[in-house]
Amino acid sequence: DARVTQTPRHKVTEMGQEVTMRCQPILGHNTVFWYRQTMMQGLELLAYFRNRAPLDDSGMPKDRFSAEMPDATLATLKIQPSEPRDSAVYFCASGSGTGAYEQYFGPGTRLTVT
């Protein structure tokens, strides 16, 4: 049963530390999305890739966030340095085709920055 996997599932860190979140998209999916969800802001698109190339990262604070796809089976989202306001659930989703109409979400990484 093909699923998007994310690690870690939970992360507690102190302000100023680097955080790296990883995502393995479903094999064969060529589009990968990173979302952040909080009670206040809802689900926000941070960045997305198609065929490993970044298409849009306008939703991401560039000074501290970076997203990459080193290969087709791994997407990473880094925060350096982390701040308490970054506390949220970070979801990765993958899809196939130009429109990626159906996005399959991973279980999320719950990040708490103290």
Added chain:
Amino acid sequence: GQNIDQPTEMTATEGAIVQINCTYQTSGFNGLFWYQQHAGEAPTFLSYNVLDGLEEKGRFSSFLSRSKGYSYLLLKELQMKDSASYLCAGLTNAGKSTFGDGTTLTVKP
């Protein structure tokens, strides 16, 4: 840019029908998603509408009017397990998706 609006909360009775509305303003609009999200879980795909009209999938149906910038999700024969947040999301031609804040549906016995 994109702007998605949907009601914050709705309550309905088990066995009934409920309609969740969504209005959108999206540049380069391609289509509209509906996702279901149970508390503490990831969103799961329900439907995607590109053309005007109603698409039915079991107990769930989704409608789109491109000219009015309007969509709704219709849930029939409500079950307790349908209590969840329902997210409306617009997709642009460039593949960028923007989600609404979600409608929390509570199904009561």
